[in-house]
Amino acid sequence: MKPIETIKVLAASVIAVVVMVGIARFSYTPMIPEMVAALGLSKSVVGMLATVNYAGYLTGALIITRISDLGLKFRLYQLGLVVAVISTVLMGYTTNVWLWFILRFISGLSTSAGMLLGAGLLMSWLIKHNHKSELGVFFSGIGLGIVLTAVVAQLIKDDFTWDQQWVVYGLVALVLLVPAWRWMPDYRTCALPKTGAAGTGEERSRFIRLLQLAYFCAGVGYVVTATFLVAIAEAMPKLSGQGWLVWLIAGLAAAPACWLWDLFSRRWGQWLALYLAYTLNSVSILMLIVNTSMASVMLSSVIYGASFIGIVSMMLAMVGRVFPENPSRPMSRLTFSYGIAQMLAPAVVGYLADVEGSYTNGLWLTLIVMAMGVVVLHLARRAQQRQGESVAAG
Structure with a gap:
């Protein structure tokens, strides 16, 4: 594999994340004040x-768990790129809330394709071509997408209406x-042979369930x-x-x-x-609660961006x-x-903000959930260690 080809594949993956996650999902965040005003x-x-967007994301994740055919995954990944563009454009052509709900749901489907199918396909490609099985480069597209939407928001807010x-x-x-499509490899050639699963099914199931709960938090x-x-x-x-600057x-x-977390790991x-x-993600939330100065909010956004992506x-x-074999x-x-x-958290926090007139209690609730996540993460680690001990004993 020539280095230039590897660069093109990685670039295509990152750009696709910018489109399907950065724009299809994150353009909504700087648009909130514009639409409210x-x-x-x-x-x-x-x-x-936001909730219906994540409902689409959740639905896409459920569908993907049922798919094992690599060719179908590849076609759905390509479809996700097209849907991301269309669902974003059409948001400006209606003021009907229910149509917005439908478009944000569809956008969520495309985001799940970009995040999950994209990550899984790239992981298979990396393993197939003897590269390190790390996804830091891939997920940098999320940060780049945030940067892009923030810059575009600032450039267009004075000269264009919200629609x-x-x-x-x-x-x-x-x-x-265009470049994401042109440089995309044929992922259908990257199928890997199935491997024997280490540890008992019960142990692996417990590990995954705990990891799911920690990831929920x-x-x-x-x-x-x-x-x-x-x-x-x-x-x-x-x-x-x-x-927009925050x-x-x-x-x-x-x-x-993403790259720094790979190095740290x-x-x-x-x-x-x-x-x-x-822990850092929790700190970023706490800072939004205890200090509303510009410096504190800016530092909170730095810590948040660096931690959630990791x-x-x-x-x-x-x-x-x-x-x-099927990441x-x-x-x-x-x-x-x-x-x-x-799907749940934005609706809950939005409701609390409407009732109480501020986001403070919603942020406290979020902080408590993150603290629970650290505990569950530790339980998942212990489950994995017991799984390893079982394999060694066997």
């Missing part, structure tokens, strides 16, 4: 629009689709900030008009963090890296290595839990 949307509607802004995001996605920590960070910043008098900083922190171990990432990258890479399936099982969190 123009249309007077309530916090509950804002939260529900035109959605169309602009869609056109940017269309332009990016991480999903709550991720989605509350991802959905409301810009709105929280804009609600602070000192940060009015600076929400979002940009989160993306700038996330983009290189190699040196200190994946479990210590995950403990640290969970959790996603390391968790999915871990199960991908455990199940190399998308266990990734989807974890993402099913993550998707439930992403």
Whole structure:
């Protein structure tokens, strides 16, 4: 495999993540203040629009757990790219809330294709071509997507109305689709032979269930900030008009963090890296509660961007290595839990914000869930250790 070909494959994967996750999902975050100002949307509607997007994401994850045919995965991955563009553009052509719900749901389906099918297909390609089975480069596309949506939001907010802004995001996605499609390898040639599963089925099942629960907690920590960070910043008098900058900083922190977490994991171990990432994510939430100064919110966004992306990258890479013959399936099982969190948490926090007039109690609830996640993560580690001891004894 020539280095230039490897670079093209990795670039295509990253660009696809920017389209299907960065734009299809994250363009909504800087659009919240624009739509609220123009249309007077309530916090509950804002939260529900995020919820249906994650419902689509969850549905996609469920579908992927049922798919083992590599050719079908590849075709659905390509379809996800097209759907990401169309569902984004059409958001600007209606003010019907129910049509928005449908479009955000469809967008969520494309995001699951980009995240899960994309990660699984790339993992198979890396293993097939004797590259390190790490997904840090792949998940850097999430951070880059955040950066892109933040920059575009700032460039177009004064010259375009809210509906035109959605169309602009869609056109940017269309332009990016071209290199992602052209440089994409034929993943159908990357099928790997099935391997014997280490440890008993009961032990592996317990390990995966615990990992799913820990990932659910991480999903709550991720989605509350991802959905409301810009709105929280804009609600602070000192940060009015600076929400886009807070979002940009989160993306700038996330983009290189994936590689840094890979390096940290190699040196200190994946479990210590995950403990640290969970802890840092919790700290970023706490900072939004206890200090509303511009410096504190900016630092919180840096820590948030660097930590959530590390959790996603390391968790999915871990199960991908455990199940190399079909990595998308266990990734989807974890993402099913993550998707439930992403579906429920924005609606709950949005409701609390409507009732109480602030996001404070919703953030406290999120912080408690993240603390529980650290405990469950430790239980998952112990389950994996017992699994290893069982294999050695056998």
